[in-house]
Amino acid sequence: MPDFDPLLMIPGPTNLPPEVREALAGPGCYHRGEQMRELLERCTRGLQGLMGASGDVLTLTSSGTGALEAAITSFLSPGDRVLVVEAGKFGERLGEIATAFGANVTSLAVEPGRAADPQIVADALSEADFRALLTAYNETSTGVMHPIRELASVAREAGAMVICDCVSCLGGVEVQADAWGIDVVCAGSQKCLMLPPGLAFVGVRDEAWAAAERSEMPGYYFDLLKARAKLRDGQTPYTPATTLIAGLAAALDLIEGEGREAVYARHAAMAAATRAAMEAAGLRLFAEEGARSQTVTAVHSPVDSVKLVGYLRDEHNVLISGGQGDLKGRIFRVGHMGAVRLQHILRTVEALADGLAKLGYECDAAAMADAAGQAAEPYASGAH
Numbered sequence: 296m297p298d299f300d301p302l303l304m305i306p307g308p309t310n311l312p313p314e315v316r317e318a319l320a321g322p323g324c325y326h327r328g329e330q331m332r333e334l335l336e337r338c339t340r341g342l343q344g345l346m347g348a349s350g351d352v353l354t355l356t357s358s359g360t361g362a363l364e365a366a367i368t369s370f371l372s373p374g375d376r377v378l379v380v381e382a383g384k385f386g387e388r389l390g391e392i393a394t395a396f397g398a399n400v401t402s403l404a405v406e407p408g409r410a411a412d413p414q415i416v417a418d419a420l421s422e423a424d425f426r427a428l429l430t431a432y433n434e435t436s437t438g439v440m441h442p443i444r445e446l447a448s449v450a451r452e453a454g455a456m457v458i459c460d461c462v463s464c465l466g467g468v469e470v471q472a473d474a475w476g477i478d479v480v481c482a483g484s485q486k487c488l489m490l491p492p493g494l495a496f497v498g499v500r501d502e503a504w505a506a507a508e509r510s511e512m513p514g515y516y517f518d519l520l521k522a523r524a525k526l527r528d529g530q531t532p533y534t535p536a537t538t539l540i541a542g543l544a545a546a547l548d549l550i551e552g553e554g555r556e557a558v559y560a561r562h563a564a565m566a567a568a569t570r571a572a573m574e575a576a577g578l579r580l581f582a583e584e585g586a587r588s589q590t591v592t593a594v595h596s597p598v599d600s601v602k603l604v605g606y607l608r609d610e611h612n613v614l615i616s617g618g619q620g621d622l623k624g625r626i627f628r629v630g631h632m633g634a635v636r637l638q639h640i641l642r643t644v645e646a647l648a649d650g651l652a653k654l655g656y657e658c659d660a661a662a663m664a665d666a667a668g669q670a671a672e673p674y675a676s677g678a679h
């Protein structure tokens with residue numbers, strides 16, 4: 296990548312591989328023509344593979360939040376009781392959207408940095424007749440992954456449908472919507488899928504459509520029943536972002552070419568490398584052990600993380616993120632999603648070591664890099 300491109304180690308948008316850039320720069324295409332039908336079919340098949348979903352996958356022209364809104368307004372009705380796992384900013388957002396459209400929201404607060412406990416979720420679900428459980432799989436604001444299989448399982452036992460925000464992990468970690476019992480999977484283009492922002496995806500289990508037929512929530516642009524009907528003709532209800540769909544086909548080809556399992560193993564390796572480097576610097580990870588994300592690592596910052604983020608941007612052309620809300624200034628987050636490889640982690644580690652030292656926290660850059668390389672090694676050799 297040329298030097299003037301910043302290295303995007305934020306939790307999205309992520310770096311664009313050359314193949315994706317080339318596809319994005321291709322000629323325009325008619326959105327109701329044969330070429331778009333073929334592209335949409337290819338993309339739908341690829342997304343079904345990533346979601347482990349045999350049902351419909353709708354492609355929407357919006358950022359990831361559009362997928363969340365589409366899921367909530369298409370499958371719920373005003374007054375429906377929903378339980379929302381709130382372990383950070385994105386769990387909170389699910390609750391905000393559901394509230395905005397009139398659902399009866401109960402929030403289950405989870406301490407930031409911790410994952411939701413399935414037993415506690417089961418207990419909460421048993422207290423009322425909940426229509427749905429709304430949760431993120433990967434809570435990007437704290438670097439936590441919830442035990443989604445177990446959460447989905449307790450929700451199904453309680454008769455609640457499962458709407459899951461996979462915006463910051465689809466394509467980077469395994470998702471098996473059918474097998475795990477997730478009714479609705481939401482995702483976005485600018486994270487593990489290596490595209491610019493602008494597309495959102497909603498995967499729907501066949502059985503969930505009955506809830507859409509009953510739904511009384513208002514909605515127009517994000518009406519998934521309309522999107523499903525149009526998909527049967529290889530189209531979308533409104534003009535889609537055609538260039539992004541061409542880019543998506545290229546990104547999905549890259550994932551298939553590398554192999555889904557290999558892509559997930561690479562994400563696990565990059566996560567392990569990042570964590571090891573941080574611990575070698577004597578830093579504390581924000582997420583509890585056992586719940587640490589494979590796509591974003593959150594770290595307690597020994598210096599003002601707003602300054603650290605600015606220093607890395609200005610002096611190293613490396614972009615990482617700070618904390619959001621209450622965590623502003625207190626943590627920093629390194630995204631390792633999409634096309635990220637060890638060389639990118641090592642460049643980030645070097646920049647971080649320099650930035651931390653400049654701001655008064657001495658750490659051993661060489662030890663950090665060694666720890667990163669060693670932690671990634673078992674994955675590279677297939678021994679993990």
Ligand code: PLP
Binds near residue numbers: 359435
């Ligand atoms: N959900 C999660 C888990 C996210 O990480 C994000 C974005 O970072 C979103 C939802 C919102 O996506 P967007 O900003 O594309 O609307």
